[in-house]
Each structure stands twice: as C-alpha cells, then as structure tokens.
Amino acid sequence: MKEGDIIKGEITAIKPYGAFVKVDDKTSGLIHISEFSDHYVRDIEDYVSVGDTIDLRVISIEDDNKLSLSFKSLHKRKKRYRIKLKQGFTPLKKMLKEWIIEYDKNRD
Numbered sequence: 001m002k003e004g005d006i007i008k009g010e011i012t013a014i015k016p017y018g019a020f021v022k023v024d025d026k027t028s029g030l031i032h033i034s035e036f037s038d039h040y041v042r043d044i045e046d047y048v049s050v051g052d053t054i055d056l057r058v059i060s061i062e063d064d065n066k067l068s069l070s071f072k073s074l075h076k077r078k079k080r081y082r083i084k085l086k087q088g089f090t091p092l093k094k095m096l097k098e099w100i101i102e103y104d105k106n107r108d
Helices: 092-106
Strands: 006-015 018-022 028-032 053-061 066-070
Touching: 028 053
Parallel strands: 028 066
Antiparallel strands: 006 018, 006 053, 018 028, 053 066
C-alpha cells in the first residue's frame, strides 16, 4: 500500500473530528472531518455510518501502519442548487423560467 492508493475500509467509530476506519487486522486509519467534503460538514453521519464499508484514498501512511484517508476525493457530491429569492412578490410563472435558466447555468 502507498499514498494515492484506493482501498476499502470499514467505519468503526465516528467522533466530532473524524471517522476511524479498519482496513485489515494490522492497519487502521482516520478520515479527518475536512476530508469528507470541500464544504462545511455539520455531521459526519450525513456521509457514513459505523459498519459501512467504503472506498477511500490513502493520503499518508505513518510508521505504525496508521493511515490518513480521504472520502471526498472519491465521493464528490454535486453542488447543491440554491435559489436566490428576490424581494417582493413575483408571479411563479415568471420566476420559474428564471430559475430554470439559472439552474442550467450552474449544472456540472
């Protein structure tokens, strides 16, 4: 195993700062909360649960077979589309056209 490899691991515990992963009997690691998404992560359990087996990328390997792992590099989520509401009342028929145009501009 080396940095950059894609491995399977089982989530064994979730803490506010990250999730612990068991790769095999001799190897374990941590997915730091910053490695779940490029956006703010309120709750790691929005991404994984204890017992899940998932693919992860190896960021680094310590001498004692402890790994730093990345979830976000393999599990990119599409951008969430947010509608900007304008002040006042605008008929739905008019706004729907604008929202569709705006949505099409922001799609990946």
